[in-house]
Amino acid sequence: MASVDQTQLFEFLCRMGDNTLVLGHRVSEWCGHAPVLEEDIALANTALDLIGQTQMWLGYAGDVEGKGRTADDLAMLRDVWDFRNVLLVEQPNGDFGQTMMRQFLFDAWHLAMLKALTASSNEQIAAIAAKSVKEVQYHVERSGDTVIGLGDGTSESHKRMQDALNLLWPYVGEMFVADAVDDAMAQAGIAPDLASLRAEFDAHVGGVLAEATLTIPDGKFTHKGGKSGFQHSEHLGHLLTQMQWLQRAYPGATW
């Protein structure tokens, strides 16, 4: 475990933390605007959990990096090309159905990933995963139920959910494509082989979507470039203009 390249470990931790940071931000955009009060409260809960997880992942990332950067520094003072989240989570909220479909697809991957990470050879990662996995278990139950309820609801809600699935499905693949960082993590026993999570994901997602009477689109194409940081979507920059504004406008202030 000590043999792992610290730069690669930092990359990996940024991937975990940027996913939860960016998705938490997106979900928090709903606050005060959800279709029913109970959903407003539930979305805020999800966002809160994700922000809390971000503090743990990015806090540890800063420690590993060893340059004295805090979780807040990493969240508020990096630019687009330094973000390592998958493209799925930076996609705009769209309507409530699109938000819940995005949530469900991410949650299903997130749960499988965190379960595996609880057995990480890195104790700190195992501890963060153990704390997060309970929260994410609840997220995926909720988002899955909502996908089912709306998919198998009225003809309008069905159509909207199918549209959301068609739009977002091409972003699923990125979560499972391993690169050099992932390989190094797998070799060190820090993180699972990503491809090994796919069967669990497919079974889980397939079951929920079938109950929701929704059809997974045919194509095998997948968008990439988020977790490597090579090429994010245009949406991420706009998200950062809001999220980072105060820290950028008043550098060095404490809040």
Added chain:
Amino acid sequence: MYAQMIKSEATQDDPEKLAAFQARIDAGEKIEPKDWMPVGYRKTLIRQIGQHAHSEIVGQLPEGNWITRAPTLERKAILLAKVQDEAGHGLYLYCAAETLGVSRDEMTEMLLDGRMKYSSIFNYPTLTWADMGAVGWLVDGAAIMNQVPLQRTSFGPYSRAMIRVCKEESFHQRQGYDIMMKMAQGTPEQKAMAQNALNRFWYPSLMMFGPSDKDSVHSAQSMAWKIKMNTNDELRQKFVDQTVPQAEYLGLTVPDDTLTWNEEKGGYDFAEPDWDEFFEVIQGNGPCNTERLAARNKAWDDGKWVRDGLLAHAEKRSIRKVAAE
């Protein structure tokens, strides 16, 4: 306070029942939903609890405005949790009002088409991060002034809702004050932001208690029924007396040249807010009335397919369940 200018309804019930009802209230008993109650008591409470609930919901918007711009992860989490609490308060209050025979959906429709009101304060904009401090400190602070006594209100479900709400509100106020403290002790720009926020929120906060109601017949009836526990002026005075030293501690200046300690009454003399402005805001002419109602209408209209979809699914499920039995 979140309920302003609530008119209490005249009552034409059987005088004997009325007297017995009043005796229960005077004895400090709680009135429960299934108990007999005067028509006017029920109507006044629906109006007051409904307005209070709507205020919690619309009140999510000015603070929600800064969630995506919160300066740190911790501040973002605290603010998000606070706005979520407000949604929860709305939920308890709608539940309390529902025990009086009006549904949450009906009340929501009345809010959206302007038949029911919400507190004037939420029609003011939040322009800087210091406003998140000022709102917690002053707006939640003023709400607490009103809601602490309402824990003793005569209507059981309302009283119990207030007990739950008050615990969280005092937490909100402390968090707001903590933001103000950081700003007031921060850079010159942060201190200027804090002062600017106090300048804008001071008078609207005083308006939250409503105009003087010393001679109002409606207030007298509501006070006899223990729906209203104090006069507006009493609460406003208490609020000023509590808040001025807090502003001094922060090193901020309350925007009132006439503010002076009055030894004789043991409280501050202070300038009244501009009541013309208050009535304009109530009429819909506040700086953000249009945006606030538009946001709530949009959430409701855009959410219709979701509510319909989930309902349709629940019906399908229960039909399938019956068929399977």
